Amino acid sequence: MERSLVLIKPDAMQRGLAGTITSRLENLGLKLVAMKMLHPDKALAQRHYAIHKDKPFYNSLVNYISSAPIIACVFEGEQAVEAIRKAIGATDPAQAEKGTIRGDFGLDIEKNSVHGSDSTATAEEEIKLFFSQDEMFSY
Numbered sequence: 516m517e518r519s520l521v522l523i524k525p526d527a528m529q530r531g532l533a534g535t536i537t538s539r540l541e542n543l544g545l546k547l548v549a550m551k552m553l554h555p556d557k558a559l560a561q562r563h564y565a566i567h568k569d570k571p572f573y574n575s576l577v578n579y580i581s582s583a584p585i586i587a588c589v590f591e592g593e594q595a596v597e598a599i600r601k602a603i604g605a606t607d608p609a610q611a612e613k614g615t616i617r618g619d620f621g622l623d624i625e626k627n628s629v630h631g632s633d634s635t636a637t638a639e640e641e642i643k644l645f646f647s648q649d650e651m652f653s654y
């Protein structure tokens with residue numbers, strides 16, 4: 516059983532896509548075990564994307580993620596990390612296949628609607644950034 520952190524990014528929130536995106540991931544057969552709406556501050560955005568701190572787009576990415584409320588969720592299930600990455604599609608919506616979340620809804624390489632953890636190890640670190648133990652559910 517794996518867990519993955521999903522963020523519904525500002526561009527998707529602002530276009531009313533939170534339910535659609537959550538629904539697509541539930542329809543993969545994954546279980547929603549944590550969920551919250553929050554407006555990330557810059558410090559949280561910087562920690563979440565720390566791996567990209569030397570990239571030219573880092574400041575823009577941090578400003579973008581902290582520009583508006585987002586929804587953070589944890590999905591759990593068999594091969595959850597890979598299943599979610601597949602459903603999300605390529606980073607650049609222009610390259611993402613139709614039928615993927617980014618292929619259908621992403622606006623550009625930065626405003627690409629959703630984040631999904633890229634490994635089980637990353638997922639555990641990311642989940643700890645957004646959720647405490649008592650915000651995670653088993654049912």
Ligand SMILES: Nc1nc2c(ncn2[C@@H]2O[C@H](COP(=O)(O)OP(=O)(O)OP(=O)(O)O)[C@@H](O)[C@H]2O)c(=O)[nH]1
Nearest residue numbers: 572575576605606624625626627629630631632633
């Ligand atoms: N402006 C800009 N943003 C980028 C670029 N590449 C990536 N990003 C943004 O940075 C985020 C993290 O990049 P990556 O971790 O390489 O891509 P990813 O794993 O598909 O996306 P996440 O699930 O959000 O981590 C992307 O989702 C984009 O929002 C770029 O070349 N320019």
Ligand SMILES: [Mg+2]
Nearest residue numbers: 630631632633
């Ligand atoms: Mg990534």
